Amino acid sequence: MTFSEQIISIIKRIPRGKVATYGQIAALAGNPRGARAVIWLLHSSSGKEKLPWHRVINGKGQISLKPGQGYEEQRVMLESEGVEFDLYGRVDMERYRWKP
Template sequence: MGRTVFTEKVIEVIKAIPEGKVCSYGRVAALAGNSRGARQVVRILHSSGEKEQLPWQRVVNREGCISLKKSQGYERQRELLEKEGVEFDFDGRIDLETYLWCP
């Protein structure tokens, strides 16, 4: 079964997020043509992230936080982002004014 146009566009958008920047699930969805598709972005990341070699760590929630739970990927995502120079505040938030990708 082939992929949808939306799935292809989501993959394209995620691949375009530069190192040291982040994008929210909803913003990725909107840039791919469906402003209500944030949950689909999560599904696409889960199903295609590895095989498409997506920079999955650069997708965070709209509050600038990692959505993964502690011991379920949170630490790995944070480590990858910090290696790219993304900083977190005391509460684990990313300053979106500084790090949000705006194509």
């Protein structure tokens, strides 16, 4: 299994209504420092691999996409799964973080 394949399979395991951080995924794939590599993968494979990319957010518990660049879409996707956002667009990690 290559690092990239690990990332793909891991993201596919994230259950509905839960979210994971880039760093968390990288760590599960065996590379605690590979958060940025995860980003690259989402860019290259989110379309063809049918990944639940919307369940991946940053460590602060918020969506990293900019409004008009996919932010709204991701937020709607998550809310439709039951994930709630506060006034600052952050989610309660203690409650929604995916714990494998």
